[in-house]
Amino acid sequence: MTHFADRLAALVEERRSRVVLGLDPDPAALWPTGRGENAAHGLPAALAAEATVTHCAAAIEAAGPACVAVKLQFACFERLGAPGWTALERVRGTAQAAGLLVIADAKRGDVPVTARAYAQALIGSTPSPFGLIEGFAADAVTANPLLGRDSLEPLIETASSAGAGVFCLVNTSNPGASDLQDLDSAGAPLHERIAEMVNASGAGEVGESGLSLVGAVTGATRPERLGRLRELMPRAVFLLPGVGAQGGDAGALGPVFAPHPAAGLVAASRSIVNAYREVGGDPRAAAAAAAQDLRALTWNQ
Amino acid sequence: MTHFADRLAALVEERRSRVVLGLDPDPAALWPTGRGENAAHGLPAALAAEATVTHCAAAIEAAGPACVAVKLQFACFERLGAPGWTALERVRGTAQAAGLLVIADAKRGDVPVTARAYAQALIGSTPSPFGLIEGFAADAVTANPLLGRDSLEPLIETASSAGAGVFCLVNTSNPGASDLQDLDSAGAPLHERIAEMVNASGAGEVGESGLSLVGAVTGATRPERLGRLRELMPRAVFLLPGVGAQGGDAGALGPVFAPHPAAGLVAASRSIVNAYREVGGDPRAAAAAAAQDLRALTWNQ
Numbered sequence: 001m002t003h004f005a006d007r008l009a010a011l012v013e014e015r016r017s018r019v020v021l022g023l024d025p026d027p028a029a030l031w032p033t034g035r036g037e038n039a040a041h042g043l044p045a046a047l048a049a050e051a052t053v054t055h056c057a058a059a060i061e062a063a064g065p066a067c068v069a070v071k072l073q074f075a076c077f078e079r080l081g082a083p084g085w086t087a088l089e090r091v092r093g094t095a096q097a098a099g100l101l102v103i104a105d106a107k108r109g110d111v112p113v114t115a116r117a118y119a120q121a122l123i124g125s126t127p128s129p130f131g132l133i134e135g136f137a138a139d140a141v142t143a144n145p146l147l148g149r150d151s152l153e154p155l156i157e158t159a160s161s162a163g164a165g166v167f168c169l170v171n172t173s174n175p176g177a178s179d180l181q182d183l184d185s186a187g188a189p190l191h192e193r194i195a196e197m198v199n200a201s202g203a204g205e206v207g208e209s210g211l212s213l214v215g216a217v218t219g220a221t222r223p224e225r226l227g228r229l230r231e232l233m234p235r236a237v238f239l240l241p242g243v244g245a246q247g248g249d250a251g252a253l254g255p256v257f258a259p260h261p262a263a264g265l266v267a268a269s270r271s272i273v274n275a276y277r278e279v280g281g282d283p284r285a286a287a288a289a290a291a292q293d294l295r296a297l298t299w300n301q
Numbered sequence: 302m303t304h305f306a307d308r309l310a311a312l313v314e315e316r317r318s319r320v321v322l323g324l325d326p327d328p329a330a331l332w333p334t335g336r337g338e339n340a341a342h343g344l345p346a347a348l349a350a351e352a353t354v355t356h357c358a359a360a361i362e363a364a365g366p367a368c369v370a371v372k373l374q375f376a377c378f379e380r381l382g383a384p385g386w387t388a389l390e391r392v393r394g395t396a397q398a399a400g401l402l403v404i405a406d407a408k409r410g411d412v413p414v415t416a417r418a419y420a421q422a423l424i425g426s427t428p429s430p431f432g433l434i435e436g437f438a439a440d441a442v443t444a445n446p447l448l449g450r451d452s453l454e455p456l457i458e459t460a461s462s463a464g465a466g467v468f469c470l471v472n473t474s475n476p477g478a479s480d481l482q483d484l485d486s487a488g489a490p491l492h493e494r495i496a497e498m499v500n501a502s503g504a505g506e507v508g509e510s511g512l513s514l515v516g517a518v519t520g521a522t523r524p525e526r527l528g529r530l531r532e533l534m535p536r537a538v539f540l541l542p543g544v545g546a547q548g549g550d551a552g553a554l555g556p557v558f559a560p561h562p563a564a565g566l567v568a569a570s571r572s573i574v575n576a577y578r579e580v581g582g583d584p585r586a587a588a589a590a591a592a593q594d595l596r597a598l599t600w601n602q
Contacts (some may be wrong), residue, residue, distance in 0.1 A: 044432035144364035148477025176449025
């Protein structure tokens, strides 16, 4: 089983890209191609899920070649109920068939016994008297570290066995992030304490690339912090949301990439998928161009 | 629409109970009645989901009358994929039909735009061109507050409209909780800063009972902290996991209940559902007795 960071490193070098296509589909704002002509019958959730799969597949086909991964926003699928979960699995398969890694952006975090169940759900599998129950088969997951190291360990252990990765929230991209994450914690802001914990959790999980399978979610909206966070987490792959629609500047991310070309991933959702609303024309062409532009901008740093 | 805390208060008074039945089914450890005789055909996940529904319905029938709510551990269902999500919905319906409130223990937390999608998924509904997509219809959800107040607001707003509640993690019951939650944060441990934020978030959401729809998850494993947390959150309903299997003492919870009989809920999962392993005999009888014992112990304080 190849280590997650080494799989990622090879893909980044091959595609010369650090772009992650974020998919957070809103059933009220799908591409026209995603609305489907067969939508005359069925329950709203099932119809919306089918259209969501079509929409996501089109976005992957258009923007995927400029990217190394997709990030699936679980909330957007969960609001479609069981059909949404099936849609998640289908989109996961489409993305992996296109050579992309799949990041389950589910931000789970729970006590160890429950964290193990989440690990089974998202990365591993669940033994049962009915046979082995396969999980979601994500290549990586996002995790909330508020419950401490023991809550991360089941995810990390399962990921290590499966060649998968775990991106822990360190400093998020929303304005309210400062409420807790910036509180002074014994002489440093809390997000730096979280960074220390993430670094410690990932220290034993480093691949041949020198990068750990335990990464960090660090918002691109506060680029002035990235140098310090890189010092605290020298082996972590940074997953950087907030570029584009949330206002982050993709040109200010230099320190992130210093350790390795694959040491930072830039996640963009609406700025790629909804690019056609700005530039007009075909959603696929606009998404392909936006992804390619972001690839070039973030590669040449 | 009746306020969540007032619905809860009425139910607590009527049933003279503060017990929440936690359901975290493991497909490898279901009650014999949950294994089913029709399990000869089908995929493992579908068979496990069907057996899980049977198991949970039996547990609700047995222990439910001594309880006011069930707490569904989403991780345990999500590991069954789409059939697991359908099972969640069926168990939710069974519990509500038995007069119990349903707490979706999903511990979600995300940036505001995504938190709104989780609110649609768990409490509200999602408008779409295919018709309105109904959500899970939980009576309450658990939420992770690491992302700050703006990440909680969509959940609280949606809950307020739906007569539902939001229990925010303040101090969890696992050993690793101390890694971050006990860090000194400008003169107080972080969990007290979280408590202040939770109190502020719930201040405008108080029902006739004097209790807020914004509650707090506070582990029963550290009862010496509950007095201080009560001072900081005088209007919050405390949801107390960790009794029983995790070692919490149900007899040490007095300060929690001071503001109102419904100001504290004691959640027990394995100590009820797996009671038969200790005492022998029929799982249903053992669960009913364990729930009734916990009801009496926590009511007479």
